[in-house]
Amino acid sequence: MIAISDKSIHEPMLDIFIFETLKQIEQLEQLVICNEKSSCYTQNSINEIFRIMHTIKGSAAMMLFDNISALSHTIEDLFFFLREEKPKDIDCSGLSDLVLEGIDFIKIEIDKIKNGHESDGNAEELTKRIRNFLSVLKNCENPLAISESEKQTQDMRTQYYISQDKKAAVSGKNGYKAILHFDEGCEMENIRAYSVIHNLRGIVKELQYIPENIMANDECVEVIRRDGFVIFMKTDLSYEEIEEFLQQTVFLKELLLTRLDNAEAQEKFLIDKRIVLEKQETLAPKLLKEEVVVSSGQQQSLISVNVNKLDKLMDLVGEMVIAEAMVVQNPDLGGLELHNFQKAARQLGKITSELQDMVMSIRMLPISATFHKMHRIVRDMCKKLNKEVQLELIGEETEVDKNIIEHISDPLMHLIRNSIDHGIEASEERLGKGKPQSGTITLTAQNAGSDVLITIKDDGKGLNRERILERAKEHGLLSKPESEMHDKEVYSMIFLPGFSTKDNISEFSGRGVGMDVVVKNIEMVGGSVSVESTPGSSTTVTLKIPLTLAIIDGMNIKVGKAMYTIPTISIKESFRANERELIKDPNGNEMIMVRGQCYPILRLHERFKVETDIVNIHEGIIVMVENEEDSICIFADELVGEQQVVVKTLPAYIRNKGKIRGLAGCTLLGNGSISLILEVAGLADKR
Amino acid sequence: MKRVLIVDDAAFMRASIKLMLERNGFEVVGEAENGLKGIECYKELKPDVVTMDITMPELGGIEALKIIREYDPGAKIIMVSAMGQEPMVMDAVVSGAKSFIVKPFKEELVVQTLNKVLGL
Amino acid sequence: MAEKEIQEFWEEEDTQKDKYLTFSLGNEFYGIEIKYVTEIVGMQPITEVPELPEYIRGIINLRGKIIPVMDVRLRFKKPAREYNDRTCIIVVDIRDISIGLIIDSVSEVLSIPEGDIVSPPEFSKGYNNKYIKNIGKVGNDVKLILDCDKLLNDEETENLSNL
Numbered sequence: 001m002i003a004i005s006d007k008s009i010h011e012p013m014l015d016i017f018i019f020e021t022l023k024q025i026e027q028l029e030q031l032v033i034c035n036e037k038s039s040c041y042t043q044n045s046i047n048e049i050f051r052i053m054h055t056i057k058g059s060a061a062m063m064l065f066d067n068i069s070a071l072s073h074t075i076e077d078l079f080f081f082l083r084e085e086k087p088k089d090i091d092c093s094g095l096s097d098l099v100l101e102g103i104d105f106i107k108i109e110i111d112k113i114k115n116g117h118e119s120d121g122n123a124e125e126l127t128k129r130i131r132n133f134l135s136v137l138k139n140c141e142n143p144l145a146i147s148e149s150e151k152q153t154q155d156m157r158t159q160y161y162i163s164q165d166k167k168a169a170v171s172g173k174n175g176y177k178a179i180l181h182f183d184e185g186c187e188m189e190n191i192r193a194y195s196v197i198h199n200l201r202g203i204v205k206e207l208q209y210i211p212e213n214i215m216a217n218d219e220c221v222e223v224i225r226r227d228g229f230v231i232f233m234k235t236d237l238s239y240e241e242i243e244e245f246l247q248q249t250v251f252l253k254e255l256l257l258t259r260l261d262n263a264e265a266q267e268k269f270l271i272d273k274r275i276v277l278e279k280q281e282t283l284a285p286k287l288l289k290e291e292v293v294v295s296s297g298q299q300q301s302l303i304s305v306n307v308n309k310l311d312k313l314m315d316l317v318g319e320m321v322i323a324e325a326m327v328v329q330n331p332d333l334g335g336l337e338l339h340n341f342q343k344a345a346r347q348l349g350k351i352t353s354e355l356q357d358m359v360m361s362i363r364m365l366p367i368s369a370t371f372h373k374m375h376r377i378v379r380d381m382c383k384k385l386n387k388e389v390q391l392e393l394i395g396e397e398t399e400v401d402k403n404i405i406e407h408i409s410d411p412l413m414h415l416i417r418n419s420i421d422h423g424i425e426a427s428e429e430r431l432g433k434g435k436p437q438s439g440t441i442t443l444t445a446q447n448a449g450s451d452v453l454i455t456i457k458d459d460g461k462g463l464n465r466e467r468i469l470e471r472a473k474e475h476g477l478l479s480k481p482e483s484e485m486h487d488k489e490v491y492s493m494i495f496l497p498g499f500s501t502k503d504n505i506s507e508f509s510g511r512g513v514g515m516d517v518v519v520k521n522i523e524m525v526g527g528s529v530s531v532e533s534t535p536g537s538s539t540t541v542t543l544k545i546p547l548t549l550a551i552i553d554g555m556n557i558k559v560g561k562a563m564y565t566i567p568t569i570s571i572k573e574s575f576r577a578n579e580r581e582l583i584k585d586p587n588g589n590e591m592i593m594v595r596g597q598c599y600p601i602l603r604l605h606e607r608f609k610v611e612t613d614i615v616n617i618h619e620g621i622i623v624m625v626e627n628e629e630d631s632i633c634i635f636a637d638e639l640v641g642e643q644q645v646v647v648k649t650l651p652a653y654i655r656n657k658g659k660i661r662g663l664a665g666c667t668l669l670g671n672g673s674i675s676l677i678l679e680v681a682g683l684a685d686k687r
Numbered sequence: 688m689k690r691v692l693i694v695d696d697a698a699f700m701r702a703s704i705k706l707m708l709e710r711n712g713f714e715v716v717g718e719a720e721n722g723l724k725g726i727e728c729y730k731e732l733k734p735d736v737v738t739m740d741i742t743m744p745e746l747g748g749i750e751a752l753k754i755i756r757e758y759d760p761g762a763k764i765i766m767v768s769a770m771g772q773e774p775m776v777m778d779a780v781v782s783g784a785k786s787f788i789v790k791p792f793k794e795e796l797v798v799q800t801l802n803k804v805l806g807l
Numbered sequence: 808m809a810e811k812e813i814q815e816f817w818e819e820e821d822t823q824k825d826k827y828l829t830f831s832l833g834n835e836f837y838g839i840e841i842k843y844v845t846e847i848v849g850m851q852p853i854t855e856v857p858e859l860p861e862y863i864r865g866i867i868n869l870r871g872k873i874i875p876v877m878d879v880r881l882r883f884k885k886p887a888r889e890y891n892d893r894t895c896i897i898v899v900d901i902r903d904i905s906i907g908l909i910i911d912s913v914s915e916v917l918s919i920p921e922g923d924i925v926s927p928p929e930f931s932k933g934y935n936n937k938y939i940k941n942i943g944k945v946g947n948d949v950k951l952i953l954d955c956d957k958l959l960n961d962e963e964t965e966n967l968s969n970l
Contacts, residue, residue, distance in 0.1 A: 013703055020699045051696075054742050059699040061791035186796060187789035189734040191773055195780045215773070250803040251796075319871065562855065608857040644796055650856070651866060651875045653904050653959070660858045666866065666873060674854040674868050 004090035017063050024052045029103050033375050036096040050079040057176045068106055071123040074130045087137055099344050113408035124396050172236055175260030176242055179228040186251035189222045193229040195251055204235035276322055293343050310363055317359045318646035324352050325643055325670045367445050368396035370409050374443060376414050381420040388427055388438040389420055399453050404545055407525045411518040414458045415541050416441060420515065422462030423539050457540040471499060495519045523659050528681055552647060556640040556675060557623065559604045560612030563675035565645055565667055570625045570680050574639060578618040592633055599624065602683055603635045612637055630684035647677060661685050688714040689805055691730055694725035695740035695767065704738055707794045713801065722746030729755050736763040736805055741775055749779050756783040763804050808912050825921065829914040832880055838875060838950040840941055843899045847913055850894045857970065867907060876907035901955050919943040
C-alpha cells in the first residue's frame with residue numbers, strides 16, 4: 001500500500017491535515033464527553049464517531065502517519081461493530097476511556113508534527129486494549145447470529161446469473177482465454193477483476209474465471225496478484241474487438257489473450273456447469289428519493305484564512321493609521337487655513353476607523369471553543385479525584401482576539417484544575433455542610449468596555465485567610481503587618497511565585513508553580529488577574545484582558561524629552577494645580593483633593609527617572625486617570641494632543657526581563673519618535 | 688483541459704486530490720463535501736469526470752453515484768474508497784462507477800485512472 | 808570605515824562563512840560573526856525605558872520596527888563614554904531576537920579562517936571575559952570574538968548586581 005511519499009505533496013498538505021484533524025478531534029472529544037454523561041451512546045453519535053475515525057484514518061495514511069492511522073482504524077472497527085450490531089449493555093465508561101485515550105495519543109502526535117518533530121509515538125498497547133474490548137463485545141453477542149454483512153456475502157455466493165441464451169452446448173463461436181495482470185499498488189484486485197467481468201457480461205455469451213470466489217478477499221487478491229486473473233469466454237466478437245475492450249481496463253499491466261480451439265472450448269464449458277456470475281444484491285441502504293432534501297440556501301459562507309495573512313493585514317492597517325496621522329498632522333500644515341483639507345482628512349479618518357474595526361473583528365473568535373475544552377478537564381479531574389463537579393458556561397459567544405485565545409487556554413485549565421483539586425469538597429463533605437452533592441464551576445465571559453472579563457467561580461470551600469498568611473510568613477513573603485492587609489490583598493498572595501498552601505503536592509497542583517505562571521501568561525497579553533472569596537462558600541478568579549491591543553485613542557503627554565501616551569478611555573479629567581492644594585501624608589506621599597475626594601499624585605519624572613525642568617506643580621499639568629479600582633493623578637510637563645495610536649508591544653528582549661509596571665507598550669508618533677503607552681493599574685501599584 | 692469535480696467530506700482529501708490533479712493538467716471546477724452537494728454541483732458544472740468518496744454524511748457516495756448516473760447515464764465517476772470497503776466498491780462498480788482508487792493512494796495512480804477513464 | 812563601504816563590501820561577498828564584523832571599544836577590538844549582523848546604523852535618538860538594567864539604554868525606531876539597544880561598554884562594565892558621530896549601532900538578530908549594540912566605532916569586515924581562531928586564555932581580564940567566545944588572529948593583532956548568545960542571555964551577573 002503506497003501513500004503520498006512525494007515530499008512536494010506532503011508539505012503543503014501538512015497544514016490542512018493538522019487543522020482538519022485537530023478540528024475533528026475536538027468534535028470527537030465533545031461527542032464522547034456528552035454521550036458519557038448521558039451514559040449511553042446514541043446511534044447518531046456512533047455514526048459520527050465512526051465517520052470521524054474513518055476520515056482521520058484515511059488522511060493520516062495519506063500523510064504517512066501510520067501510527068495515527070492504525071489507531072484510528074482500530075477505533076473505526078470498534079464503532080463499525082457498534083453501528084451494525086447495536087449491542088446492548090455496553091460498558092460506556094470503559095468505551096469512553098478508550099476513545100479519550102486514543103484522542104490524547106493523536107493530540108500528542110499532532111503536536112509533535114506541528115512543531116516539526118517526528119511523530120514517533122507508539123499506540124500498540126492501546127490498540128490491543130481496544131481490540132480486546134471489541135472481542136469481548138463480539139463474544140457477548142449471540143455467536144450463532146450471523147452479522148448483517150456476513151449474511152449478505154453468503155447471499156451473494158448463492159445467487160447465480162444464467163445467460164439468457166439457453167443454448168447449452170456451444171454458444172458463441174469464438175472461445176478466448178484472457179489472463180490479466182493488474183498494476184502494482186492499485187489495490188482491491190478482486191474487485192477490479194469483478195469489474196472486468198461485470199463489463200464483459202454485456203458482450204459475451206458465456207464466462208468462467210479463476211479465481212471463482214471473488215469475495216473471498218485476501219486469498220483471492222493474492223492469487224490474482226501472483227497468477228493474474230484468468231477469464232474463459234465464449235463470444236461472437238473478434239479477437240481484436242475483445243482485445244480492444246479488455247485494454248480499456250484501468251490499471252491493466254499486462255493482457256495475454258489467446259484463442260481457444262473448439263476442443264478446448266468444449267472442455268472449459270461443460271454443459272452442466274452453469275455460468276456462475278455472482279449477482280450483486282444492492283448492499284447499500286435503499287435510496288429514498290422522496291426523503292432526500294437538497295439543502296442549498298442560506299448557509300453561512302465561510303472560508304479559512306491563513307493567520308499570517310491576517311497578521312500582515314493588521315500590521316498594514318496599523319501602519320496606515322500612522323501614515324494617516326503623519327499626513328493629517330504634518331508640521332508643514334501648521335498655521336494654514338485648510339477647510340477643504342480638513343473635511344477630506346476627517347473623511348479619511350472615518351474610513352480608516354471603519355477599516356480598523358473590520359480587520360479587528362475578523363480576528364475575533366468566540367471563546368466557546370476554549371470553554372468547551374474545559375469539559376474534558378473537569379471530567380478527567382472528577383474521575384481521578386472522585387469528586388462530582390458540573391461545569392456551567394455563560395457568555396461563550398463573547399468574542400476575543402485570536403492571539404488572546406491562545407494565551408487563555410492554559411491558564412484556564414490550571415485554574416479549573418485548582419478549583420477542583422483545592423476548592424471543591426468531596427461529595428460527603430458537601431452534603432455534610434448542606435451543599436448540593438455536586439460542586440459547580442461557573443465559567444463566564446463578558447465584555448466590559450475595552451476589556452473582556454473571564455471569571456472562574458467555584459462553590460467550594462473558599463480561601464482561608466489564616467492559612468494563606470501562615471504560608472506567606474513561612475516563605476517570607478509578608479511586606480506589611482497582617483492586620484493592615486485587606487482580605488483581597490491576602491487572597492492575592494496566592495499568585496506569588498512559590499506559594500502554595502496545599503500540604504500534599506498532588507500531580508495537578510500544589511507545587512506552587514501554577515498560579516504565578518497563570519498571572520504571567522495573562523500579563524503577557526496585557527491583562528490582569530484578581531481573586532475574591534467567601535470563606536466556606538466560593539472562590540472567584542477574574543481575568544481581565546484587553547479586547548484588542550492594536551489601536552486605541554490616546555492623549556500624548558510630555559515629560560522632559562520623553563513622550564508618553566495615556567489611553568483616552570482612562571482619562572477622567574486634566575487640570576492645573578498649585579502647591580497650596582497639595583497634601584503630604586506622614587510617609588511623604590503627595591495627594592490632592594478634588595471635589596471632596598483624595599487622590600494620590602504620581603510624578604512621572606520621579607517614577608520613570610526622567611530629567612525635566614518642570615518640577616513645580618503649577619508649571620506642569622495634572623491628568624486624573626482611573627480604572628475600576630484605582631484613581632490617580634499623574635503629574636507631567638504638558639499635554640501634547642490627542643490622536644489614535646497603534647499599540648506596539650515592547651520588544652521581546654525587554655519583555656523577557658519582566659513586566660515594567662505602568663507600561664502597556666509603545667507607539668510611533670507622527671514624527672517618528674517613540675512614545676511609551678501608560679496603563680493605570682501598573683502606575684497605581686505601589687509595590 | 689479536462690474538468691473535474693471532487694466530492695469528499697474531508698477538506699484534507701479534497702485539497703490533496705486537487706493538488707495532484709492540478710499538477711497534472713486537470714482543471715478542478717468544483718468541490719463538494721457530501722453526496723447531495725455533489726449532485727447539485729454535477730448538474731451545475733457538468734464536469735468531464737468526478738472523484739467520489741464513499742463514506743460521507745447527508746448522502747453517501749454510492750447513492751450519489753446512482754442518482755447522477757440516472758440523471759446522466761454517460762457520467763464518468765471514479766470512486767475513492769478505503770480498504771475494507773470491498774462490498775461497497777462492488778456495488779459502485781455494478782451501479783456504473785467507471786473505476787476506483789483505494790486510500791491511501793499515490794499521485795500516479797490517481798492520474799492514471801482519470802486518464803484511462805477519460806480515454807486520454 | 809563608513810557604513811556605505813561596508814554595505815558595498817557585503818554585496819560583493821556571497822558567502823558568510825568565517826567572516827567577522829570588527830569594531831572597537833576603547834583600545835580593544837572585537838568581532839561578531841557576520842551571520843548575526845543585519846545592519847549597521849549611526850546613532851539615533853533613544854527612547855529610554857524605565858526599570859531596566861543600566862546597559863539597556865532603551866529603544867529605537869528602525870523604519871517602523873522597535874528595537875532595544877544595549878550599550879556594550881556598560882555591559883562590559885567599562886566606563887561610559889559620550890556618543891559622537893563615530894558611534895554606531897550594530898543591529899544583530901539572534902534566535903529571532905533583534906537588538907542594537909552601541910559601540911565606539913566600526914572597523915571592517917574581515918575573513919578569519921578557522922585555523923586562526925583559538926580559545927580564549929584563562930587570564931582574568933576582568934568582566935568581559937565571559938562574553939568572549941574565542942580569539943581571532945589577524946596579522947599581529949587579535950580580535951576578541953563575541954559570544955552573542957551569552958551577551959544577550961546571561962542573567963546571573965545582573966541579579967547579583969541588583970542585590
